[in-house]
Amino acid sequence: MENLSAENSLRLIAETIERSRKSIAKNSGKPLILWGCLDTITAIIIWALWSCTGSPQWNLLWFAMTVIGGIGTYFMVRNNEKVPETEVSRILGRIWLWFGIFSIGMILLVLIVAVVCTAFDIPAHIHINSGPIIMVLLGLCGTISGVVMKMKAVIASSVISTAICLIYISVIPEDSPAQVLVFAILGIFILIIPGILLQKKSR
């Protein structure tokens, strides 16, 4: 049996677990920061182009953002130190993956319905504006992420920014380019700030 004292054994256990946890958490905030920056920059670009040209078709840039984000995430994960997946990282990954799938799927569905209704002259009785729905989903996913990470600041940031954005989009016209700015605000408060907090926590 090795000459390990009881105190040294307990210290070794605590230090090993702490070191492993820090190593796993080291890069966990980076994807949130990447997607937050992309979301904020894309929202500002769309707002600027939509305002200048009056064409809401610039919203198609969201699809380009998804592709850029997907490629960026792939290279980020590939270049990072390989670490095991924890329950928390697994749940967070699934939450944001399904947010992405649901949002893109919903936008595509709304677009297809609009195209079909226009092509076959079918009257659309309900106009679905996907923006506010995605905004609430983003707020919900941010809040759940905060709960999973046990970070009250993230929960507060998500809930408060979503509430403020809901009030904001309620008081400006639905077809105004300014609507898209809520995604810049949410990108900062739901993705970038929590990502930075997560990075700081892991140091």
Added chain:
Amino acid sequence: MNDMNFIPLDPLLHSELRLAVMSILLDVPEADFVYLKAQTGATSGNLSVQIDKLQQAGYIEVSKGFKGKMPQTLCQITDKGRDAFAAYVNALRSYIK
């Protein structure tokens, strides 16, 4: 304190490297050999031997496969290993009371 109050320590866990491996595996669903090597700072040969001992005791499960084209050895703590680790920590506490 009387010697009779001391709980015997599990000799399999009372080793620096094996204890470090078990501590890491306790906290994650599974970890690969490369990660364990980086975290413990052990040599590949020594780590292989210690992992083998833990596996033979039924404290961990080892599965070998491939990730892409690279071979990968994944280690996972078993319920028996978890119980043994808890008993070991309880035993340690009896020494420092």
